[in-house]
Amino acid sequence: MFLYVASLLALAAGAALSIPLFSGRWRWLGCALAVVGSGLASLAGLSSLVGGAGWDLVLPWSVPMGSLHLGMDGLTALFVVPIGFIRALAAVYGGGYFRKEPNFRRASGSWFFYNLLVLSMLLAVGARNGLLFLVSWEMMSLSSFFLVMFHREREDVGRAGLTYMVAMHLGTAFLLVMFLFLSAGGGMEFDSFAPAAGTASVIFALAVLGFGTKAGLIPMHVWLPEAHPAAPSHVSAVMSGVMIKTGIYGILRVLTFLGTPLPWWGWSLLLVGAVSGVLGVLFALAQHDLKRLLAYHSVENIGIIALGMGAGILGVVYGSTPIAVLGFSGALFHVVNHAIFKSLLFMGAGSVGRAAGTHQIDRLGGLLQRMPATGSAFLTGSAAICGLPPLNGFVSEFLIFSAGFLAVVSGGPLLPVGTVIISSLALIGGLAAACFTKAFGIVFLGFPRSGDAAAATESNRAMVWPMVVLAALCVTLGLAAPWVRFLLEPAVSVLLPDPSGAGLLGPVVAALWGISAVGAALIILTLALFWLRDRVLAGRIVRVSETWGCGYLAPTARMQYTASSFAQPTVNMFRMFLRPKQTVKEPDGLLPESASLHTHTDDLFRERLYVPVFTGVKRAASLLRWLHQGQTHFYVLYIALTALVLLTWRLW
Amino acid sequence: MERSWSAVPVLMALVMSPFLFSVINRTKAFFGGRRGQPLLQPYADIAKLLRKGAVYSRTTTRVFRIGPVAGLASVLAALALTPLGPSGALVSFEGDVVLFVYLFAVMRFVTVLAALDTGSAFEGMGASREVQFSALGEVAFFLGITALAALTHRTSLSGILDALGNSPEVHGGRPVHFLVGSSLFVVLLAENARLPVDDPETHLELTMIHEVMVLDHGGVDLGLIQYAGCLKLWVMASLLAGVVLPAGSVHTVASAAILPAGILALAVLIGVVESTMARLRLVMVPQLLVAAGVLALLALIVVPG
Structure with missing residues (x-):
């Protein structure tokens, strides 16, 4: 429990501090606190899983129906461990990733939200309210x-x-x-x-x-x-x-x-x-x-x-x-x-x-x-x-x-x-x-x-x-x-x-x-065989040459198989679901100048389910657009009319 | 039989597996009216390759060099899981069939990556086909094993084969044996790069799958790949023979001989198939593999009880 609360505090501090300290010597603090806070959370989960001890913590919170009720059991702990561990490693990685980022302000904003995200995830899996x-x-x-x-x-x-x-x-x-x-x-x-x-x-x-x-x-x-x-x-x-x-x-x-x-x-x-x-x-x-x-x-x-x-x-x-x-x-x-x-x-x-x-x-x-x-x-x-x-x-x-x-x-x-x-x-x-x-x-x-x-x-x-x-x-x-x-x-x-x-x-x-x-x-067999192979080859002639190209000796990178060609047979086999789109420009004439092939696979559900539904919603909504005049007195009129309708309905 | 005897069939597999290729070759020679190569030729081929040096493409990395040894290591691990006779497998546990299939997936994974490591379009082509067909073959294989598990109420390879041979309650399952057996046979042909899926004879790269993936391997590496291929055929053939032949129901000494005989008979059958059939067009291969899956599914439906 102590570890868990400490990690929440560290993350809150990380979020709070990364905004004012966006430039200057302390700008790594947001990242560092994310690492520390997440690491502590991971330890908290691990100690609960290994020790087998759950706990409950209720803090006062003056929100109706709400309470700051946090708890730890096996299920929560199993999610807290990876959240904390992966978050900590990703924060280290993010520190390196942002090293050359010219926009300090934006990077520090990112650390603010990063800390906040870890905090909210830990709260979500720990919440008992x-x-x-x-x-x-x-x-x-x-x-x-x-x-x-x-x-x-x-x-x-x-x-x-x-x-x-x-x-x-x-x-x-x-x-x-x-x-x-x-x-x-x-x-x-x-x-x-x-x-x-x-x-x-x-x-x-x-x-x-x-x-x-x-x-x-x-x-x-x-x-x-x-x-x-x-x-x-x-x-x-x-x-x-x-x-x-x-x-x-x-x-x-x-x-x-x-x-x-x-x-x-x-x-x-x-x-x-x-x-x-x-x-x-x-x-x-x-x-x-x-x-x-x-x-x-x-x-x-x-x-x-x-x-x-x-x-x-x-x-x-x-x-x-x-x-x-x-x-x-x-x-x-x-x-x-x-x-x-x-x-x-x-x-x-x-x-x-x-x-x-x-x-x-x-x-x-x-x-x-x-x-x-x-x-x-x-x-x-x-x-x-x-x-x-x-x-x-x-x-x-x-x-x-x-x-x-x-x-x-x-x-x-x-x-x-x-x-x-x-x-x-x-x-x-x-x-x-x-x-x-x-x-x-x-x-x-x-x-x-x-x-x-x-x-x-x-x-x-x-x-x-x-x-x-x-x-x-x-x-x-x-x-x-x-x-x-x-x-x-x-x-x-x-x-x-x-x-x-x-x-x-x-x-x-x-x-x-x-x-x-x-x-x-x-693993052992692979290593042993590899070692054996190395030993055997040590005394023999090992040469370096080109990849075999049926006798062609100047292969270029463009002659390789590509990701698209590698996946094509399988994608084609399942074209019923995938509906890949192809744009082909075939070589034309006796001396063709260019040819091209372009493939693209859209998300079936986005194209066939969500786009039509949301287009329909938009169309329905636009039918009511004439109500939005943008002038205040019209809206006052709407309010008055609504109040009148409700009044008559109630008095009926 | 005692566990200590499990090592004997393993040794037999290690020694005898290249011989399967001689049997296939002799069968094809018989159909073609030729004399065929000497019976020990596959051993000589492998031995010659193992004595050679090596040539590597400058594009390749360590992945290319690890591929053949990792492939051989995974087949050896799969061999330890294969029940090669009445004494069962060296290692056996509930659900070991999953590990068995995934060990072949490891072998495929490293072979495909080694092929892509060369940057050759031919090898990319073979690799692309290999992953496409094996995805379907894996489903058919798993469905076949599922049918056998439902029939025998066991989930380890040794348990399944043991029950198939010994238990009286499975005798109502003859159609299941037959359906699963045919399904497994198709998968065996596809997985081991045999006709009608792949053509081990031709060296026309555009039509090949497995052979084209190993175009750039030579010397020791190629020898290891060929030996791993022999072992893979032996392992899958012994599994199929165990499903089709009631080895456990007869005296153990006799049954110890039945299984190798069955494996050799299977090699003859492969030779017959290869002599009498043409290779399928590549677009037809998925249909064949799906048909194998459907056979296995049928077997699952007709499982009694």
């Missing part, structure tokens, strides 16, 4: 909006910011109604929530809509691919890595208020998860912008998490505790893992962007030779996000897969549940591998495709070290699978109807040991 939760939720949306708007002079950033703002507030609208339903029985304290009979399903639907918007579940995901590329990279890293996870936290927390779940809750999460996962990765595959690609991958990973949650809920529904435990623990561990590798990948993308001046994948190439540290870290993150052993992503996906297999073995109504989980995870895994071999292969391998990429140099140490730490963590958590359960069990027990605490993951311990052993063996 509905009003406090909503206030921190709104603070979170607003401060992240200003962080996204850092490069506000760019037109695309403005558009992204607007989309983000509208999406967040639509989501919050659902949450307001949800809290009204929840507090029907009494106050806004979480402990006193007692939803009226029959409203549980409504509350659950509102929670999925409202929190799903924050988390980025399809079809509420449209803000993600806009906002993430627009923001500075350390901001994208924390938004994608940890902020969207507060949506997952919200859904899970609301589940604890609702008692025994109904089957359709689990099914809906399962299906939304499968759709988000598969479409998320497909849209990612079709992107040309590295950060946009990563943003769509967040949709995919939130889908995987939703699959796990769906399995967990259905496990509870059908009375199978092992399935529930595996589903929930897989989802929660994937929350942590995704926070690690996604922020790593966004940092890598930012590092690439700083060095080469672009995020366009087809303008990059050959960066591994020029930026070895960024490249190796990005490679680790790519392998981890594809769920490859021996890294952490595999372990969480394994837990969800196991829930699926257990469901299949249980049979009955659970058989289709397991089949959906296994087949969608399998497809997602294969496509994710396609997507990240493209992202890493085209950006970091081969020849540079532009002069800027050829001139790229490694980023400064403040940017490189956070990536190295995160990459090391990917490996460590993958190999330390058997121990991770001690961190997951307190959180999972919050979600089960009859919490039994420790030993929940006991049945899979043997499997986790197996994974850990095979993973270690894989």
Whole structure:
């Protein structure tokens, strides 16, 4: 508790001080306090998870219905740890990222909002009062909006910011109604929530809509691919890595208020998860912008998490505790893992962007030779996000897969549940591998495709070290699978109807040991074989030459496969969903001068769902525009008329 | 049988796997009216490659050099998870099938990256096709295993194969064996770069998948890649043989011989397929793999109980 409060104070101080101290010697203070505050929060969460001690803190607050009621339990702690840890590393990275930023005032404003965002996220996951939760939720949306708007002079950033703002507030609208339903029985304290009979399903639907918007579940995901590329990279890293996870936290927390779940809750999460996962990765595959690609991958990973949650809920529904435990623990561990590798990948993308001046994948190439540290870290993150052993992503996906297999073995109504989980995870895994071999292969391998990429140099140490730490963590958590359960069990027990605490993951311990052993063996074997190969080659002739080009000896960078060509067969295979647009200028005549091919994939839901709906709303609203005369006496007249109408209605 | 005996089939896989390619070659020679190469030719090829030096493209990085060894290491790890007979696998746990599939994903990941590392358009082309087809193949494979898990109520590879051979309750599952077996066979052909998906014979880069990805590898690296390919075929073939043949239901000494015989029979079958079929057009390959997935799904539907 002490650590947690100290971290909140440090962050508040960081926010307060970074504005007056925007120039001069102390301008690093905002960044430093963000690091300290976030680090303390992470320790607070960790100590609660390891020590197993929760706490409650009620402070006086003179707001009707509200109270400054903070609490810590397994679920909160599991979200606080990555929030604090990733935030601290991203702040270090941000310090390096802003080092050459000429606009001090803007950078310090950014640190103000950064501190505020961490503060509001910690409050949101710690809140035990509905009003406090909503206030921190709104603070979170607003401060992240200003962080996204850092490069506000760019037109695309403005558009992204607007989309983000509208999406967040639509989501919050659902949450307001949800809290009204929840507090029907009494106050806004979480402990006193007692939803009226029959409203549980409504509350659950509102929670999925409202929190799903924050988390980025399809079809509420449209803000993600806009906002993430627009923001500075350390901001994208924390938004994608940890902020969207507060949506997952919200859904899970609301589940604890609702008692025994109904089957359709689990099914809906399962299906939304499968759709988000598969479409998320497909849209990612079709992107040309590295950060946009990563943003769509967040949709995919939130889908995987939703699959796990769906399995967990259905496990509870059908009375199978092992399935529930595996589903929930897989989802929660994937929350942590995704926070690690996604922020790593966004940092890598930012590092690439700083060095080469672009995020366009087809303008990059050959960066591994020029930026070895960024490249190796990005490679680790790519392998981890594809769920490859021996890294952490595999372990969480394994837990969800196991829930699926257990469901299949249980049979009955659970058989289709397991089949959906296994087949969608399998497809997602294969496509994710396609997507990240493209992202890493085209950006970091081969020849540079532009002069800027050829001139790229490694980023400064403040940017490189956070990536190295995160990459090391990917490996460590993958190999330390058997121990991770001690961190997951307190959180999972919050979600089960009859919490039994420790030993929940006991049945899979043997499997986790197996994974850990095979993973270690894989690493050792690779190193040993590599050493052996080096020894064997040491005494022989090793020459360096050109890449084989069928006898052609002057290959150029333009002859390489590009990201677009690499992804084309797969994108074409799924053109039903992706609807890629192509502009072709074919070579014409006997001596053709030029030819070009341009491909672009818009977001299906943005184009087919939101644009028509919002255009309709705008058209309807414009029908009433003649009422707005802009002259005061007209408005006075409206008020008088309204008052008159109300009066007559009342007197009737 | 005791656990200590598990090492014998592993050794057999390590030694015998290149021999599968001789069998395939001999079968094709028979159909083509030729004599075929000596039976030990694949061993000689690998041995020759391992004695060579190396030529590296100046574009390549360490990724290119790690690719072949990491690929071989992942197949070896997968081998440890494969039940190669009645004694089960070296390492076995509930859900090990997921790790098994993902180890092949690791192999593919490093191979594809090594291909992209050269900056060659040919290798990019092969890599692009490889990731496209394997995504579909993986789904078919997982669905097949799901059907077997539903049939046997086990979730480890050793458990599934053991139950398929021994338990009386699975005998109602003959159609399941057949459907899953055919699905797995298609996946095996696709994953091991055989006809009708890929053509291991041609060196016309535009039509190839796997061979074109390793165009720039030579010497020791190529030797390691070829050996890893042999092991991969052996591992998948032994899994398929375990599904189709009721090895566990007979005496253990006999069953120890049944499985290798089944694997060799499978190699003959591959040779027959390659001699009698043409390679599919690339746009048709996804349909074949989706069909394999549908077969596995059918198997899941007809699982009794």
